[in-house]
Each structure stands twice: as C-alpha cells, then as structure tokens.
Amino acid sequence: MGRVAIVTGGTRGIGEAICKRLQRQGHTVIANYAGNEEKARAFTGATGIPAYRWDVGDHAATLEGCARVEADHGPVDIVVNNAGITRDGTLHKMSFEDWNEVLRINLGGCFNMAKATFPGMRERGWGRIVNIGSINGQAGQYGQVNYAAAKSGIHGFTKALAQEGAKFGVTVNAIAPGYIDTDMVAAVPAPVLEKIVAKIPVGRLGMAEEIARGVAFLTSENGGFMTGSTMSINGGQHMY
Ligand code: CAA
Numbered sequence: 001m002g003r004v005a006i007v008t009g010g011t012r013g014i015g016e017a018i019c020k021r022l023q024r025q026g027h028t029v030i031a032n033y034a035g036n037e038e039k040a041r042a043f044t045g046a047t048g049i050p051a052y053r054w055d056v057g058d059h060a061a062t063l064e065g066c067a068r069v070e071a072d073h074g075p076v077d078i079v080v081n082n083a084g085i086t087r088d089g090t091l092h093k094m095s096f097e098d099w100n101e102v103l104r105i106n107l108g109g110c111f112n113m114a115k116a117t118f119p120g121m122r123e124r125g126w127g128r129i130v131n132i133g134s135i136n137g138q139a140g141q142y143g144q145v146n147y148a149a150a151k152s153g154i155h156g157f158t159k160a161l162a163q164e165g166a167k168f169g170v171t172v173n174a175i176a177p178g179y180i181d182t183d184m185v186a187a188v189p190a191p192v193l194e195k196i197v198a199k200i201p202v203g204r205l206g207m208a209e210e211i212a213r214g215v216a217f218l219t220s221e222n223g224g225f226m227t228g229s230t231m232s233i234n235g236g237q238h239m240y
Pocket of ligand 1: 086088089090093133134135136141142143144147177178179180184185188189192
C-alpha cells in the first residue's frame with residue numbers, strides 16, 4: 001500500500017538513495033532539504049520526487065514544512081530522519097557553535113519532525129519512523145564529540161519514542177550506518193579515511209543503497225514487530 005513518506009536531507013547521499021527506494025516500493029515520497037537548491041532541482045528533475053525546503057533544526061519551520069506537505073499530499077505515515085551535518089574537530093579546537101549546530105540539526109531535527117508527525121500517526125494507528133544514527137554514535141570517534149553525542153542521542157530518542165508508539169501501531173527504529181560512500185565521508189582527510197577503511201572487515205565503504213534497503217524493511221508492513229531497535233549496517237566495523 002502506498003503511503004506518504006518524508007525523508008529529511010533527502011536530495012543527496014544516503015537520503016537520495018532512501019527516497020528512490022521508497023518510491024520504488026510505491027510510496028508518495030517527499031524529500032526535505034535545507035540548502036543546496038541546485039542539487040534539489042536536479043534531484044526532482046531526475047526522480048519526479050518533490051523537494052521541500054526547510055531547516056529541520058528550526059522547530060517552527062519544521063512544523064510549518066510538514067503542514068505544507070500534508071496539505072499538498074495527505075497525512076504523513078512514514079518519516080525518515082536522515083538530515084545531518086558534521087563539524088569535526090578535536091574538543092580543544094571545537095567552538096560552541098560547532099557543538100550546538102550539530103546537536104540542533106542532527107538530534108533536534110528528530111524531535112522537531114516527531115512533534116510534527118507522530119501525533120497524526122498515533123491517531124491513525126499506523127506509523128513508521130526511522131532515525132539515521134551512526135556507528136560513531138555507538139563507538140565514538142576521535143574528533144567528533146558533537147556528532148557522536150548527537151547520534152548517540154538519536155539512539156536513546158529512538159528507544160524512548162518506540163515505547164510511546166508501540167501500542168498505537170507506530171514503530172520507531174534506528175539505523176546505524178558505518179562509513180558510506182557519500183560527500184560527507186569524502187570530506188574526511190584521505191590518509192585518515194584510508195586508516196578507517198583498513199579497519200572495516202568487509203574491506204570497503206558501504207553504498208547508500210545498502211542503507212536504503214534497511215529503511216525499506218523497517219518502513220514496510222512486515223516490519224511491524226520490530227521497534228526500538230538499532231540496525232547496524234557497517235561492514236562489520238563495529239559489532240554491537
Ligand atoms: N585516534 C588517536 N589519535 C588520532 C586519531 C585517532 N583516531 N586521529 C588523529 N589522531 C591524532 C593524530 O595522530 C595527531 O597526533 P600527533 O599530533 O601526535 O601526530 C593528532 O590526533 C591530530 O590529528 P590531526 O592532525 O588529524 O588533527 P586535525 O585537527 O587536523 O584533525 C580531525 C582532527 C578533524 C579529527 C581529523 O583527524 C578528522 O577529520 N578525522 C576523521 C573524523 C571522522 O571520522 N569523521 C567522520 C565523518 S563521516 C561521518 O561522520 C559519517 C558517519 O556517520 C560514519
């Protein structure tokens with residue numbers, strides 16, 4: 001059955017692969033994006049998936065953005081909280097702004113999206129929320145106190161909201177990707193990335209589509225008994 005799905009940060013990287021996969025599953029997919037207008041236009045041109053612009057870290061903008069999507073397409077039954085940024089640096093070099101922006105967008109975005117969509121799912125008795133966490137939220141990562149804290153927070157947020165949604169047919173799960181071949185990972189300095197890849201048992205970076213396949217399962221009718229879990233898709237880099 002086709003449902004309305006929003007994927008935040010949906011026009012690039014992992015989010016783009018998730019949008020395409022959910023579209024192939026027969027859903028009406030809406031991509032949210034924050035800044036890259038040119039990429040969003042190209043994405044919509046290539047896929048036919050509408051892209052709506054708002055900052056998921058902005059509470060009022062998120063409520064307004066989701067209301068616009070619902071007015072245009074109907075009630076939102078599937079949310080994939082994928083939007084995220086990095087501002088890497090060791091603690092002694094990290095500014096308060098770098099700390100705060102990562103928490104505001106990566107973790108605050110999940111809260112804001114849930115505030116906008118969870119009440120409707122609860123009332124209708126069906127919903128799927130998938131939060132994209134990270135291996136670095138499970139294991140920590142040198143130079144990422146902000147990102148690791150936000151992603152670890154996402155895993156706790158997931159388990160708490162899953163308990164609230166369970167009796168209303170709303171599942172809430174997380175996926176913890178490892179290092180996936182995207183612009184975000186390409187920004188890691190090459191010698192550092194080489195050392196990281198050397199420690200991945202599968203011996204390569206993951207592909208965005210490999211995360212999208214996990215999302216497809218978690219958002220399906222068949223995923224109804226799985227809630228509050230974290231699906232680790234990381235090539236064996238961290239067995240958790
Ligand atoms: N463990 C221990 N020491 C480390 C280390 C590590 N993992 N990485 C670097 N160091 C050490 C270096 O050896 C160096 O030590 P010396 O000065 O004694 O030689 C010291 O730390 C400083 O290192 P840099 O010169 O690299 O310092 P920098 O300030 O220029 O950069 C950094 C630091 C920003 C953290 C950089 O190392 C970096 O970008 N690291 C990668 C961080 C990372 O993995 N980010 C993931 C982004 S992708 C993502 O987040 C997606 C996802 O979910 C997986």
